[in-house]
Amino acid sequence: MQLTPDFDPAKAVRSLLRRSRQGALATLMAGSGDPYCSLVNVASHPDGSPILLISRLAIHTKNLLADARVSLMLDERVEGDPLEGSRIMLSGHAEEVTSDRDLVRRRYLNAHPSAEAFVDFKDFSFFRIRLTGTHLVAGFGRILDLKPAQFLTDISDAGSLLEAEQSAVEHMNTDHQEALGLYATRLLGAGAGDWRCSGLDPDGIDLQTGNMTLRLDFPERIAGPGELRKVLVRLAEQARAPVERI
Template structure:
């Protein structure tokens, strides 16, 4: 299939993964194997793989505990015909998170603050979807399959950044809301809103205002807090310049 020269499939998948907050989770009914689909809230691990916070009382949780194979559809919420927006159908296996639970918990709550009310209920658990690939539909001539390695974020050398992420998120949200607003309006062309940071990883920063989400890619990959400070200052300077706005 022919792809237009300016289209970067992996970048499109990465962006939708980081910006999505809800998705359609498909599991196999325990016992019968019949397909079952449900709406779930979604956050992302630092590497981009989806994180779910789900109750063991829910049918989809019982299903994936019996058979870990799942698929998750994420779509670009557009006005008008929803089929005109991009969407990805992710496939993989769901596994309950035991290690790094504090990290996953915080990233999920940054994306879904209202979950604070039930995140520690005994019947709720975090699950991560270990992805094998995705099917991307992004318009005419933009339909293809990608393997997980093509769109997940390499975090093998970024532990220092991961360790510093939450303190950086809190610092940005408490002391640099003006800069976050400039990132959204000047660099990404979004409207003015109470933009806050909801996540940071080696490839970019996630912004959120109510139900609106944005993804700002870094000009180069970073691995530590020192690199993060430098790149955020550079992006703020770019946003304040007359030529700052991204077309």
């Protein structure tokens, strides 16, 4: 299907991956192989792949432990007809997180602070969906399939940034709430709110207030904390600049 010239499908997928906090998870019933769908909370790994915190007592967890193949649908959640909003159907394999659990834990809790109440329960585990592809539906003329390499964030050289991420998130939320509010209202056109930072990665910053999540892309990719500070200052200056009147 032909795409409109001003549409960037990879950017549309990345935006939904970063902004989504709930999704419909499809698994295969253990034993029968019948399809099973459930609602799950979602956060994102620094590379954009989905993170789940789920109980081993849940049917979907038992299913994916027997067969790791899963599909996850994330949608725009627009007002009015939900079919008018963008959505992505992700395919992949769910893997229990072992090697980078601390990183996954903090990113999930930044996105879902209420999960602090049960995150350490013995039956709960983090799973990361290793993506194999996605199907994007974003309106007429905007339906296509993409491979993970087209939309996931490259973090191969961003080790120092990931190490500094949590301190940067806490610093922004403690000392720069005004800047976060300006990012949301002046740069992204959102309403006023108690905006806070819930994540940082080489491509951008995630902002949340209540049940609303926004994504502000950086003007260029960054890989270290020094670059992060410079780009956040530049964005704050841009947000504070007087609006030109015509």
